[in-house]
Amino acid sequence: MFNILVVDDEPLICKGLSSLLASSGISIGHIYTALSGYEALDCIRMEEIDLLVTDIQMGAMSGIDLMQHAKLAKPWVQTIVISAHETFQYAQMAVRLGAKDYLIKPLNSEQFLDSVRNVLLKMEKPSPSLDTFMAGLGENFRPEEPLPEYSALLNLLLTDPDAVLADGRWMQQLDDLKLRGPFFAVIKIKLMTVLPGSPQEKGYTLREQSLLRYAAMNIAQELLAQEWDFRAFYSPEEEITVIIQWDDPSYEEAASGQINRLDVLGRSLHFHIHKYLQLHAVIGISQIxxxxxxxxxxxxxxAKAILWNREHSDHYVFYYGDFNWSSYTTDPSVEELHTHSNLIVQKAKEYIEASYAQKGLTIHEVAKKNHVSPNYLSYLFKKNTGFNLWEYVIKLRMEDSREMIMNTDLRRYEIAERVGYESPEHFSKIFKKYYGISPSELKK
Structure with a gap:
């Protein structure tokens, strides 16, 4: 059963598409609707959404902006874009953000449902069990080495770049690989092939580990091929290593957002490897x-980012820049890490408590103020407070609005404005979900 979110600033379109989906015979659990990008983003944060169907032009937050925020919040949410404008620029931006289709209004009902079915069908592919996966490959199967003629060179480049850069033959091979940058990042993928909690506490055989790594490499290559210039290969530590590069124009296009994009990529890698192989992968992301x-x-x-999993065994995606390593002459102790984590959460709480009524407040803004990635901040916040970060924002907004309803004569739209909602309808929907009654019912 899939959950679908339909977003359009015209209520009749939301209602019409919802009715069409409800009577389509598609396996749908819930159909949510939103009349603005901000309302949609709240829904994505609070509900399990599989497919987002969004208009492009919607006032304060466009469909493109919504797609960017949705991808940062939950990278695996799929998107279909609908638009009244057959504009190449919009279509190009939507495709770059991973839109699975771009449909022009007025919508043809069958075309729309075919598009939805196609997206959901691809998501519905069953995840084979590990035993089935191993058996399907056969005893005589030998995984193909990615970039076999270049793997040794790339591993040497990562350990002794000066030697490679001083040798004309090796430089020619790098040129053959079109590894020119000039901007680079490294991602390492370490499969958790030892199974804590299993009856024998034993891992996989060497052959099984090799096959799993081969499968994970294929998943990674498929994901990376969608929007990255990369070279992926095996490293001696039994890890998968990915070198990502940008030329000057592509880096400058979104220089301030490249780390967020790497974070989204890391979470997508973990999500899909876990979905299809039923095992966790620890992802370490370097700076650029x-x-x-x-x-x-x-x-x-x-490599150092991956080691964080020893301290945070229930977390799997780590960005090196999330910790201020330069403050320590040696690797920090467990106590120092704990103190630093508490400080990050405390500063985040203080910022949220001062800014929760701000319209358009995002997790990424809170993270930026703390100089950490949204992914790591969200993890620490939940671990230390018991609240998801956005749940905490809503908690403060709801408690404040309840106080105003009970003790002032302010109208609903005035209260909504004061606690950060762009429309009284959106505010009422969140309020009723939180308290179980509407603002007007509480007032009575």
Missing amino acids: LQGLSFMEVLNRQA
């Missing part, structure tokens, strides 16, 4: 640096 001479630094950063 300019020049091949820094490849050893980037490799070390990604």
